[in-house]
Amino acid sequence: MKKFIIAVLLFAACQPAPKPAAPAAAAAPDSTTLSPTDKGFAAVNGLNMYYEVYGDGKPIVLLHGAYMTIPLNWSRVIPEMARKRKVIVAEMQSHGRTKDIDRPITYEGMADDVSGLLKHLKIDSADVMGYSMGGGIAYQLAIRHPEQVRRLIVLSGTYTNDGWWPDVEKSFASITPDMFRGTAIEKQYDSLGNDPAHFDDYVKKIISMDLKPYNWTKEVKNIQAPIFLAIGDADGVRYEHALDLYKAKGGGKMGDMYGLPKSRVAIIPGTTHIGMMEHIDWIMPMVDDFLDSDLSTKPPTF
Template identity: 75%
Template sequence: MKKHWTNILSFAIVMSVMASCQSPSKNEQKGTDTQVEKDTIGNIEPDESGYADVNGLKMYYEVYGKGKPIVLLHGSFMNIPLNWSNIIPVLSKDRKVIVAEMQGHGRTKDIPRKFSYQNMADDVSALLKHLKTDSADVLGYSMGGGVAFQFAVRHPQQLRRLVILSGTYAHNGWWPDVEASFAAINADMFKGTPIQKQYDSLGNDPSRFGEYIKKVMSPDLEPYDWSKEVKNIQAPIFMAIGDADGVRYEHALDLFRAKGGGKMGDLHGLPKSRLAIIPGTTHIGMMLHTGWWLPMVTDFLDSDLSPTPPTF
């Protein structure tokens, strides 16, 4: 338990550093439908922002840039500026970047509905329809990776390519001690952190913060295994984990092998899907090492994935 508390404290410190490195958000309002102030990400503001009526939610979203669309799905307890401040300015130079805040996160108020990867994937599908976007690349981090996997399974016609950062498609994709720690996470561990501060600042009831933490953690307290469905995804997949991540190496390798990996490319040609294990990188550290993996992601999204003939 002492080790677990240390990990949570480290999480809070990292989040504080990330928050302090961002340009302050203009959005300290209460998340009403009639008053929406835009975030400032770096030196840019969204081209469009607002609330979409999706599946009983009023889902907050922002759109940046022009070009092929990509959807960014944040991790647990995060919001747009906390998770994507270093990424939106890069991707929006030549892409349309769609970012949203999931159920109960940021400016998207919670509703009396089960908190699940499946429900959130359906919300993303409905948001794309609201934005009149037929299909998009989808990038999910951590919790957002689970949402992205379910989006690919449930709404394949809306997906072009899939990017998963530090996400899992089965509960045992986490290292055993990581999975065991989920049940111990509670509101006391987040006191004074940017997670609690952003929750309070957006008009939520502070007395319900503990319920919010429990609800966000609830999908990972139930066994799940989407291995069969995920391995049958037809879209190309790029999966990246840190070498000191919470995700087991074997979990990522199993998916890569199912998507054509595990062979010498010079003899058999390159698979359409890709795998990266980022050195010196933890689960939270994935968001601090964007300069390492972001060029890999953009190369994957821009590349011609036609069958590659063997070199020999």
């Protein structure tokens, strides 16, 4: 039964999120109809990393979740953000059009790849938003390359392996390639030029990263960039995990007395781990406000 549930969740994660109804004149294009201003491959750390760039303005990097690609993870987010920002999206090692190489997949290695991509694009620093696995990459980017990170947004990501609820963490060992048969993940893996004969190796290699203990608590709490944490109230991430970091970043005090901390936290109602991307229309206004605000820590005056 547990494997069946995991399979259903993984399948659901691959499906396009439903778009809210809107008048035709006000409807925004998705990234399948919006043309990138730049795209290609960046040679970084022995990897040919695929990337796309949309829009203009202050740069923001979007980091996808495990087994995802640019269109699977960000098709609804790119056009919204590209209205006023330069949006940089990339596919991590072995994902999508970025082919695998002979090295382990690690959060640290993928963070170094993103750092190399920013240098390739001649971008000194950027805002960074990561979902799930991408949240872990975002944390490591801010730890290893702090000068390149302006503000950090982590959606349903953890900085320790026990940041997940215990049953969720335990379930990772049960994930098998068979759970992905016929899903959009397998179909996109094949359609973007990967060898179908290596699909099983791809699944196993990625999940192997989360079968090893990791704990970046000290390093993450020392990140100087402001952090916006968002998890679902029915997410796989423990509430205490997110709140512990928020308190370490200045939260847990009455803002009317002490001022607002530079970092923020949100628990999105009625939202699962997968549902974070289905409720992106709820989250984007909060992300925009965080990125655009002056993050003053001064208490209000009356």
